[in-house]
Amino acid sequence: MRPPTFSLSLTQPFHRLEHEAGRVFTPGHLMGRMPVTMSGAAPVKAPSHLWPGKIKDASMTARSFRTLDGIRGVAAICIVAHHMPQCFGSWLLSAQMAVDLFFVLSGFVLAHVYEPRFRAGMTPLHFLRLRIVRLYPLYLLGTTLGILQAVLMAQYYQGPDIWNWPRILPSLPFAAVMLPAPFDRYLFPFNAVMWSIFFELAANLIWVVFWRRLERTGFLVAVVIGSGALLVVDTFLFKTTAVGMGWNTFLPGFPRVVYSFMLGVLLHRFHGAVTLRRVPPGLLLAAIPVMALLPLGAYGQLFCALVVLPLLVLLGAKSETSGMTRLFCEKTGAASYAVYALHLPALAFFSGLLLIFGLQIEDSPLLGPIFIVLVVVGCVLLADRIETPMRQLLSRLIPEPAPSAVAVDRKGS
DSSP states (O other), rough: OOOOOOOBTTOGGGGGGGGOTTTOOOOOOOOOHHHHHHOOOOOOOOOOOSSSOOOGGGGSSSEHHHHHHHHHHHHHHHHHHTOOOHHTTTTTTTTHHHHHHHHHHHHHHHOOOOOOOTTTOOOOHHHHHHHHHHHHHHHHHHHHHHHHHHHHHHHOSSOOOOHHHHHHHHHHHHHHHHOOTTSSSSSSSSSGHHHHHHHHHHHHHHOOOOHHHSHHHHHHHHHHHHHHHHHHHHHHHSSOOOOBBBGGGTTTHHHHHHHHHHHHHHHHHHHGGGOOOOOHHHHHHHHHHHHHHOOOOOHHHHIIIIIIHHHHHHHHHOOOOOOHHHHHHHHHHHHHHHHHHHHHHHHHHHHHHHTTTTOOOOGOOTTTHHHHHHHHHHHHHIIIIIIHHHHHHHHSSOOOOOSSSSOOSSSOO
């Protein structure tokens, strides 16, 4: 029986982002600026000709889970601070746990939004088209800024030869189509954090192709347990859960994302049947920087991935917001994907601008917080004024799959 439905600058190049155990964090925020709306009501079936379109499902508009938006937004801000060690030091030792949090949130939210659509006949091609339209515009903008920075450094930077044309040119075709660059140590050298978007899309593909099997809760639990076991093995081998951003940890990135994403799907399936005491949203939001500040080590990170993060998502799903807290959650959640996708190239150009005035970002303790505020506010404005028109344009450019396209497999094959 199915349960109820309910830092980088012109003087600090990209190679500084190389993976170090417990040190470097690159997130994947995968849900972007989508307001999270959920309900315990059973989904209403809709004919397949509605896809891609609006499902007539009261459960998708009954109430919003703004605390999850706020969790996502605060995690994105922690990411920015983590990538600015010249301003904030090495305090955020465990900030890489936010990437796992993003994957869990992604599975939770996408299960809410799309599982009713899959049951109504939405095809894998329709789903993947919507995901590309959602993720690609900011990916393209962040990557373009990263390419511009690389070209400027190759042409004018007088320091170490970090960027040069033999490194730039072979990576361009792969960057254009969101594929890892096979000739570089990083999967996405122009904007290193985009590795998690690649793994997010990989998890999305696995989910939609095998959804009819994963719809069976027993099979989904087996996938979560199996991928979780592989995550445990990888943690013992690599002494960290922060894997996947470079070719040296590419394969372990798959258990990491599959476990977290499928766990989010499983949590969504059962969250309506779980009774938990409601926690004030402010405490849940504060838990994220506290977790990032703790020197967890490899096994502490693993404990967080297996226990703390799922509990945080469940508590966030049951938490209510109001007033200024609600506004904060709405705005930071809406901007979180843009903050993630653009903060590294923005930091590079901000640092370059300071150099024009003879300053460096570490010269004043105020410059780091000022940059974070500028990025968040700028991304809040960008979300509606630039990102939405870009997605609308891309939606017109990518043709809709033919109505005869094979629907999500109904036989579980």
